[in-house]
Each structure stands twice: as C-alpha cells, then as structure tokens.
Amino acid sequence: MNRIFEAQIISMISTALLNDESLAPELKVIGQKVVDGKRITADEGVLLFEKADTGFLGALANHVREKKNGHNTYFNRNFHIEPTNVCVFSCKFCSYSRTLKNREEGWELTENQIMDIVKSFDGKPVTEVHIVGGVHPKMDLHYFMDVLRKIKAHRPDLHIKGFTAVELDYMFRKAKVSVQQGMEMIHEAGLQSLPGGGAEIFDETIREQICADKCSSDEWLNIHETAHRLGMHSNATILYGHIETYRHRIEHMERLRDLQDKTGGFNTFIPLKFRNQGNEMSNISEVNVVEDLRNYAVSRIFLDNFNHIKAYWPMIGRTTAQLSQAFGVDDLDGTIDDTTKIYSMAGAEDQNPSLSTEDLVQLIRESGRKPVERDTLYNVVNDFELV
Ligand code: V47
Numbered sequence: 414m415n416r417i418f419e420a421q422i423i424s425m426i427s428t429a430l431l432n433d434e435s436l437a438p439e440l441k442v443i444g445q446k447v448v449d450g451k452r453i454t455a456d457e458g459v460l461l462f463e464k465a466d467t468g469f470l471g472a473l474a475n476h477v478r479e480k481k482n483g484h485n486t487y488f489n490r491n492f493h494i495e496p497t498n499v500c501v502f503s504c505k506f507c508s509y510s511r512t513l514k515n516r517e518e519g520w521e522l523t524e525n526q527i528m529d530i531v532k533s534f535d536g537k538p539v540t541e542v543h544i545v546g547g548v549h550p551k552m553d554l555h556y557f558m559d560v561l562r563k564i565k566a567h568r569p570d571l572h573i574k575g576f577t578a579v580e581l582d583y584m585f586r587k588a589k590v591s592v593q594q595g596m597e598m599i600h601e602a603g604l605q606s607l608p609g610g611g612a613e614i615f616d617e618t619i620r621e622q623i624c625a626d627k628c629s630s631d632e633w634l635n636i637h638e639t640a641h642r643l644g645m646h647s648n649a650t651i652l653y654g655h656i657e658t659y660r661h662r663i664e665h666m667e668r669l670r671d672l673q674d675k676t677g678g679f680n681t682f683i684p685l686k687f688r689n690q691g692n693e694m695s696n697i698s699e700v701n702v703v704e705d706l707r708n709y710a711v712s713r714i715f716l717d718n719f720n721h722i723k724a725y726w727p728m729i730g731r732t733t734a735q736l737s738q739a740f741g742v743d744d745l746d747g748t749i750d751d752t753t754k755i756y757s758m759a760g761a762e763d764q765n766p767s768l769s770t771e772d773l774v775q776l777i778r779e780s781g782r783k784p785v786e787r788d789t790l791y792n793v794v795n796d797f798e799l800v
C-alpha cells in the first residue's frame with residue numbers, strides 16, 4: 414500500500430471512530446487530540462484506563478503506532494549475560510535474586526566465564542549484548558570496567574547495553590564517585606546504552622512497599638539523564654499489574670515524558686507485566702491479557718515523544734506478543750538465545766526463551782506486520798521485505 418493511500422485509510426478510520434454516537438464526549442475530546450497529534454494530559458490518561466473500551470484504545474494506539482512506524486515491527490539479534498543473581502537488595506517481586514547467605518542457588522560468573530559466553534557468539538550475526546543482573550557487593554565498578562574493555566577488545570562491533578540504574582547507583586557509591594564521574598568512566602570503558610530496568614513504579618509510597626531499599630525514582634531518573642547528556646541512549650520500563658493504581662502508572666509515564674522532552678535520549682518504553690511465581694508477592698494475582706493490551710495502548714497514546722513501545726516476548730508469551738502489535742507495540746526485543754533467567758524464574762510463559770530469526774520474522778509476518786531487524790539504536794540492519 415502506498416503511503417498516501419495508507420494515510421487516507423487511517424484518517425477515515427479515525428473519523429469513523431470519533432463519530433461513533435455511543436462514544437462518551439470526554440473520550441471524543443481525547444480521541445480528537447490524539448488524531449490531531451496533540452499531547453494528552455495526565456487526567457486524560459487516567460480516564461483512558463478507567464473509561465475507554467478496549468476497541469477504542471486499540472484503534473487510537475494503532476493510529477499513533479502507524480503514524481510513527483508504519484507497519485514495521487522491529488527486533489534485534491542479541492544475547493544476555495547475567496553475571497550474578499546474588500543481590501544486596503530485596504525487592505519483593507523478584508524471583509531471581511539470592512542473598513549472600515543463600516548463595517548455593519546463586520551464580521557468580523568470573524571474567525573468564527563472561528568472556529566464554531561472548532566468545533560462544535563469535536561468527537554469529539548478533540549486534541547487541543545485554544548485561545544485567547543482581548547487585549553483587551564484590552562485582553564493583555572496576556571489575557565491570559575491566560569486563561567491558563575485554564568484550565570491546567574481543568568484539569568491537571558488538572553494542573554493549575548494560576546495567577540498570579540500580580546497579581550503576583550502587584557501583585558508583587561503592588567506588589565513591591559522583592554519578593557524572595562514574596558514568597563517564599563506565600562509558601569510556603565501553604558501555605554504550607542503558608537498559609530500562611529498575612524503574613518499577615516511580616511513586617515513592619509504592620516503592621517503599623515493593624522495593625524499599627534500592628535507588629529512589631529521582632536517582633533512577635538522574636542516572637538516565639546523565640547518560641543522555643553524555644550522548645548515550647537508554648530504555649525505560651514500568652512494572653505494572655501489582656499494587657499500583659492507574660494514576661501511579663500515568664504519573665510514572667509523565668515523569669518519563671518530561672525527561673524525554675529535556676533530553677530525547679530514550680529509545681523505547683517497555684511495559685513489564687508483574688509475574689507472581691516464586692516471590693514475596695505471590696499472593697497478588699496477575700492481570701489478564703486484556704489488561705496487558707490496554708496498558709500497551711495507553712502507553713503508546715500517552716508517550717507521544719517516545720518513538721517505540723516494546724513488548725518483551727519472553728515475558729508475555731508469543732501469542733500476546735502477536736496481539737500487542739495491534740495495540741501500539743512496534744518492537745519485540747530480540748532473539749535472546751535462551752540467555753536470560755529473570756522471567757522464567759518468575760513464571761513467564763516461555764521457560765527457555767529463544768527464537769531463531771526465522772521464527773521471529775514469521776511471528777511478526779503472521780501478525781500482519783513487516784519485520785525489520787534493527788540495531789540497538791534502531792538503525793535498520795535488515796529490511797526483510799527486500800530479501
Ligand atoms: O527492573 C523483576 C523486572 C526488570 C519481575 O531495556 C519482573 O531492553 C515481572 O528491565 N515480574 C529487569 N517483572 C529487566 C529489564 C529489561 C528486560 C528486557 C529488556 C530490557 C531493555 C530491560 O525485570 C526489573 C523488574 O522490573 N522484574 N521481577 C517479576 N516477578
């Protein structure tokens with residue numbers, strides 16, 4: 414379909430949507446704003462969660478998605494390294510971490526073991542390594558700077574995305590350096606982007622109940638802002654579907670939207686659905702798939718200055734990942750190659766997350782979208798329609 418025809422169809426659908434007699438007037442106002450490319454307010458975001466029906470949310474989110482990314486659905490070829498699951502913190506939702514006392518179920522990779530993982534991908538066309546793990550008291554800033562240098566020396570073309578703001582905050586404090594100094598040091602050693610983890614929910618009253626001892630929301634945002642000012646990019650997440658309210662979700666996104674206005678450094682927003690197996694919040698039921706899709710849709714509509722919304726397929730499963738592409742999602746993360754345990758230990762659909770590139774391409778095509786392989790910064794690596 415050519416672009417002009419496509420734009421006309423989108424506009425016809427939007428008009429039909431907004432002329433629906435049964436649509437509440439306040440939703441019509443929001444819908445018109447979105448179709449006109451205008452920003453919605455926090456109160457309007459909450460109203461969407463509370464009052465809009467799922468079809469309306471999907472249509473609006475899809476409108477924004479197609480305006481920004483057309484039919485493309487992005488993915489990358491990556492692998493994860495999780496250096497340790499030993500962690501000084503005790504987030505109640507975490508099924509993954511082990512304390513120092515409880516080390517027998519934990520793992521602590523040596524530099525050589527980390528390099529063996531990197532080398533096992535020699536000759537394979539991966540573009541990114543994602544390094545994230547528990548906050549280990551002995552794996553400090555200097556240890557990781559060494560590891561980063563070694564990875565870069567071995568494979569300079571591999572983009573290193575690593576360490577949540579929580580891990581960095583701890584490393585910088587332990588090394589007694591400021592956030593600015595620490596970020597400059599680790600960037601110089603080879604770190605290129607930050608993943609989005611550790612954000613959880615920014616509201617401090619919720620943080621106090623689910624992850625009281627790790628870095629605050631101000632500290633998380635400051636670390637990302639500092640990285641952006643050094644020219645690095647980063648992702649942002651939200652952990653949703655536990656004890657938070659819709660307003661908490663919107664306020665979380667509003668703080669991200671404000672920072673994105675200032676720096677433009679976020680690549681993508683990744684909603685992470687709370688999974689309840691094997692953690693201290695197992696008494697809380699998981700939200701259903703409709704809520705997942707509604708949450709993707711409101712995120713897409715509200716975060717007008719984020720180019721991408723990512724669904725993390727190992728966590729939500731392949732079927733929801735397919736559906737999510739009609740609710741604002743335009744990115745399905747990577748092939749991953751069975752290298753992460755964070756979600757399998759929390760009860761995710763996919764216990765051994767790995768999809769070949771062909772499987773991922775097929776999954777995207779079956780959803781009626783165009784697979785596009787990207788690198789970490791969304792440069793196109795392979796446009797599958799041209800192959
Ligand atoms: O911050 C931990 C989440 C995050 C559970 O940037 C849980 O490309 C659900 O941020 N249920 C770490 N979620 C992982 C992360 C991530 C993942 C994939 C891609 C990117 C990226 C980032 O995992 C933590 C926390 O929010 N998490 N436990 C759980 N039970």
Ligand code: SF4
Pocket residue numbers: 500501502503504507508509510546547548579624627
């Ligand atoms: Fe540690 Fe991260 Fe688990 Fe919290 S979520 S306990 S910081 S590994």
